[in-house]
Amino acid sequence: MSNLVRSELLKIRTTSTWWWLAIGAFLSIALAFAFNAWLASETLSGGGEEFGYTGDAASAPAQAANLYTSGQYLGLMFVMLIGILMVTNEFFHQTATTTFLATPRRTSVIVSKLIAASLLGFAFWLVTTVIDLAAGAAFLSLNDYGTQLGEWEVHRALLLNLMAYAIWTVLGVGIGTLITNQLGAVITASVLYLIGTQVVGLLFLLLANLLDNMAVLKWQVVWPAAASQIMITPGENEMLPAWWVGALVLVGYAVVSGVVGILITRRRDIS
Amino acid sequence: MTDGQPSPTNDAQIVVSGLTKQYRNVLAVNNLSFTVEPGRVTGFLGPNGAGKTTTLRMLLNLVTPTAGTATIGGHRYPALADPLRHVGAVLEASSAHKGRTGVNHLRVICAAAGLPRERADQALELVGLTPAATRKFKGYSLGMKQRLGIAAAMLGDPRVLILDEPANGLDPEGIRWMRGFLKGLAAEGRTVLVSSHLLSEMQLLADDVVIIAAGQLVRQGPVDQVIGSMAQGVRVRTPQADVLTAALAEGPATVESDGQGLLLISGVDAPAVGRAALAAGVELHELTTERPDLERVFLELTAGKAGIR
Ligand SMILES: Nc1ncnc2c1ncn2[C@@H]1O[C@H](COP(=O)(O)OP(=O)(O)O)[C@@H](O)[C@H]1O
Numbered sequence: 001m002s003n004l005v006r007s008e009l010l011k012i013r014t015t016s017t018w019w020w021l022a023i024g025a026f027l028s029i030a031l032a033f034a035f036n037a038w039l040a041s042e043t044l045s046g047g048g049e050e051f052g053y054t055g056d057a058a059s060a061p062a063q064a065a066n067l068y069t070s071g072q073y074l075g076l077m078f079v080m081l082i083g084i085l086m087v088t089n090e091f092f093h094q095t096a097t098t099t100f101l102a103t104p105r106r107t108s109v110i111v112s113k114l115i116a117a118s119l120l121g122f123a124f125w126l127v128t129t130v131i132d133l134a135a136g137a138a139f140l141s142l143n144d145y146g147t148q149l150g151e152w153e154v155h156r157a158l159l160l161n162l163m164a165y166a167i168w169t170v171l172g173v174g175i176g177t178l179i180t181n182q183l184g185a186v187i188t189a190s191v192l193y194l195i196g197t198q199v200v201g202l203l204f205l206l207l208a209n210l211l212d213n214m215a216v217l218k219w220q221v222v223w224p225a226a227a228s229q230i231m232i233t234p235g236e237n238e239m240l241p242a243w244w245v246g247a248l249v250l251v252g253y254a255v256v257s258g259v260v261g262i263l264i265t266r267r268r269d270i271s
Numbered sequence: 272m273t274d275g276q277p278s279p280t281n282d283a284q285i286v287v288s289g290l291t292k293q294y295r296n297v298l299a300v301n302n303l304s305f306t307v308e309p310g311r312v313t314g315f316l317g318p319n320g321a322g323k324t325t326t327l328r329m330l331l332n333l334v335t336p337t338a339g340t341a342t343i344g345g346h347r348y349p350a351l352a353d354p355l356r357h358v359g360a361v362l363e364a365s366s367a368h369k370g371r372t373g374v375n376h377l378r379v380i381c382a383a384a385g386l387p388r389e390r391a392d393q394a395l396e397l398v399g400l401t402p403a404a405t406r407k408f409k410g411y412s413l414g415m416k417q418r419l420g421i422a423a424a425m426l427g428d429p430r431v432l433i434l435d436e437p438a439n440g441l442d443p444e445g446i447r448w449m450r451g452f453l454k455g456l457a458a459e460g461r462t463v464l465v466s467s468h469l470l471s472e473m474q475l476l477a478d479d480v481v482i483i484a485a486g487q488l489v490r491q492g493p494v495d496q497v498i499g500s501m502a503q504g505v506r507v508r509t510p511q512a513d514v515l516t517a518a519l520a521e522g523p524a525t526v527e528s529d530g531q532g533l534l535l536i537s538g539v540d541a542p543a544v545g546r547a548a549l550a551a552g553v554e555l556h557e558l559t560t561e562r563p564d565l566e567r568v569f570l571e572l573t574a575g576k577a578g579i580r
């Protein structure tokens with residue numbers, strides 16, 4: 001199995017795709033960090049209500065947690081795309097034949113892709129977090145808010161961020177096995193992630209108004225991107241489920257897409 | 272190995288038995304059985320759409336058969352402990368990542384198969400691709416791509432080689448190289464199974480042939496035997512064509528004449544024609560047995576079954 005994981009990582013290292021994704025992710029971190037830093041300084045100097053930040057959300061630890069996880073929104077999409085490409089590349093470039101000749105046990109191939117994808121997700125998280133921590137700590141202490149690095153709320157955000165990266169990469173592999181057409185998979189997943197979330201939010205809002213029941217909004221959690229958002233959001237109320245509900249839903253999607261992907265791949269004719 | 276009685280311990284024999292593949296609308300392969308022996312080049316022949324690719328892919332566990340089995344050295348492909356050390360394959364619709372270099376393509380395979388990464392360089396050397404090792408695949412010519420495929424197949428120094436239409440798209444020099452390479456591998460005692468719809472090429476390359484049409488076996492055997500089993504013609508040149516034609520009319524022979532002294536006779540052999548001529552007092556200028564070539568055999572055997580399905 002370690003041979004296979006090594007082979008999967010080599011596949012990624014020997015093409016330029018992942019460089020583009022890394023550059024994209026880095027740019028999105030830079031933009032997100034600048035935005036979040038501005039947001040934090042506005043909020044912490046008392047202007048939080050303008051952005052809807054009141055109470056706990058306007059506290060220094062909450063703003064620090066937000067700053068330290070800058071770039072997550074697009075970063076998660078990038079690792080998902082890497083997961084998708086790990087599978088769809090095999091069909092797009094017709095390397096599936098070579099891969100399955102070297103390893104006829106197809107379950108092992110997909111499992112090694114899942115492992116390699118998780119390692120990549122971890123690496124992405126690590127690099128992103130190191131950049132965010134360095135820049136964030138510098139920004140916060142320069143502005144005399146303190147680094148907030150001792151706060152549980154910050155630790156919690158970093159760990160859940162790690163979990164999100166790992167799950168979304170695995171989810172990407174799962175999506176790739178379900179939709180093997182490269183363009184189809186990439187477009188579907190990006191649209192569902194970027195646009196789908198707003199549309200789903202709107203639909204649930206309409207539904208909640210229609211039923212005159214705001215608790216309906218909780219059910220947005222069935223949507224993966226919404227689940228991801230809920231997982232990293234502290235607190236719960238009648239409209240917002242607890243973080244672990246989001247985590248469970250997301251893990252559920254990852255497991256189901258992984259298992260279905262393996263089953264489909266085992267039966268697929270490679271021709 | 273020419274007696275068709277391989278030992279039971281033979282680990283390089285290919286046995287296809289009752290293999291069948293039903294696609295949604297097409298019966299691509301229909302109850303196909305044949306064997307392939309080591310130490311020989313076996314040509315796997317059939318018109319386009321005959322089911323060659325499907326058969327080879329079932330043999331390699333890439334396509335699941337509807338029925339039947341295919342084994343290599345007595346094992347199904349996925350049951351081989353180190354498949355690439357037993358079997359090397361070059362298949363159609365198999366390629367490399369456009370943005371990856373040739374040597375990296377091979378290293379990825381080495382990593383997956385647990386082969387030392389030096390094998391990548393050695394295999395490139397073997398097919399004469401070393402100068403292009405660090406060039407990206409998208410810049411390769413068709414011939415270079417085909418050579419890279421062969422290099423990939425040779426990574427594990429396998430006993431069994433399986434190639435699907437390897438001559439496709441090669442220039443005459445490339446085809447000549449391929450022929451020498453494959454014959455050399457067979458001479459080392461390896462099993463070489465090569466599919467093709469190019470018969471002239473097979474006649475120069477193959478020791479044995481397996482001919483299929485419409486997914487079914489048409490004929491299997493050594494090239495000479497398959498050709499020899501076909502009706503042979505006799506070619507005669509004589510100034511007294513009419514007399515000879517009349518003399519042969521009593522027997523089973525059928526005679527075609529070009530009206531200028533050339534007769535093409537089938538149904539009887541050359542000695543019989545000679546005797547008939549002597550008895551009739553006919554002067555002969557030429558008397559030769561026409562051995563049909565593989566091309567004609569092939570067209571006759573697959574007549575009516577060829578074509579797009
Ligand atoms: N994946 C597939 N789905 C449906 N039909 C297929 C598929 N692959 C091959 N076929 C059909 O099976 C038949 C045999 O094809 P193939 O094995 O590629 O023939 P050959 O390699 O001898 O040209 C053809 O009629 C082809 O159209």
Ligand SMILES: [Mg+2]
Pocket residue numbers: 323324325363435436
């Ligand atoms: Mg074919």
